[in-house]
Amino acid sequence: MKIGELAKQVGFTVETIRYYEKEGLLHPALRDPANNYRRYDHSHLERLIFIRRCRTLAMTHEEIQVLLQARVQPNASCETINELIDEHIHHVQARIAELQILETQLIELRGQCRAAHTTRDCGILRELDHPTEELTEPAVVHSHVPGSQCRGGQHK
Template sequence: MKIGELAKQAGCLVETVRYYEREGLLPAAVRDEANNYRQYDHGHLERLTFIRRCRALDMTHGEIRALLQARVEPDASCESINELIDTHLAHVQARMAELKALEAQLSELRGQCHAARATRDCGILRELDQPGDAAWRSPSALPSHVAGSHCSTESPTHTRKDG
C-alpha cells in the first residue's frame, strides 16, 4: 500500500508516517522501482498502530523503542515492561499533582478580581505584577514527563514532536 493508504488506515497524517520513519520508530518502506513511491505492508500498519497507541498514552519515543524491542523478544521476561509502565504512571501522577497545584493557583488568582473594571484596577494584573512571590512559580521546577511539559534540557528521545 502507498503512504496515503497506510496513514488513512492508521488514522494519522502522511507527515506522521514520514516522521516516524525519520525517527527510526517505523522501518523505511521499500521503494517501487517504477515510480519511487514508498510501498508499505501489513507489518508497517501493525507497527504504526502500536506506535500510535503508545503515543495516545503519552509515551516518549524512548519508551516506545523499548516496547518495540520487547515485542521482538517474545520469550524474554516482561519485568522491564512492567517497570517502564510503573515509571510512566508515576510521571503521570506527578503531572496530575502539578496540574492540581496550578488549578489552585489560577483559582486564587481569579479570586483577585470579582467584577469587570478598568485594567488599571484589575486585581489579577496587580497580583501578577508583584515581584518575587514564590507562590506564583511553576508548580514544579523539575522537568516533567507528560505532554506539554517537556523541558529543553531533556534528551531528544524524551521530546514530543509528532503529529
C-alpha cells in the first residue's frame, strides 16, 4: 500500500510516518521499481499501530524503541519491559504532582480577582507583577525525556 493509504488506516499523517522511518522506529519501505513510490505492507501497519498505542501512553521514542526491540526477542525476559513501565509510571506520577501544584497556584491567582474590574485594578495582573520566590527560583524537575528538564512545569 502507498503511504497515504497507510496513514489513513493508522490515523497518522504522511509526515509522521516519514518521521518515524527517519528516526528508525519504522523500518524503511521498499520502493516500487516502476514509479519509485514507497510500498508498505501489513508489518508496517502493525508496527505503526503499536507505536500509536505507545504514544497515547506518552512514551518517548527511546522507550518505544526498547519495546519494539523486545517484540523481536520473544524468548527474552520481560524484566526490562517491566522496569521501563515502572519508570514511566514514576514519571507520570511526578508530572501529576507538578500539575496539582500548578492547579493550586492558578486557583490562588484566580482568587486575587473575584469580580470584573478595570485591568488597572485587576488583582491577577497586580499579583503577576510581583513574582513570588517560586517564580524567581523555579525548582528543576527532571523529565523522562532525555535532554530535557522541567522548570516550574515548563520543559526546557
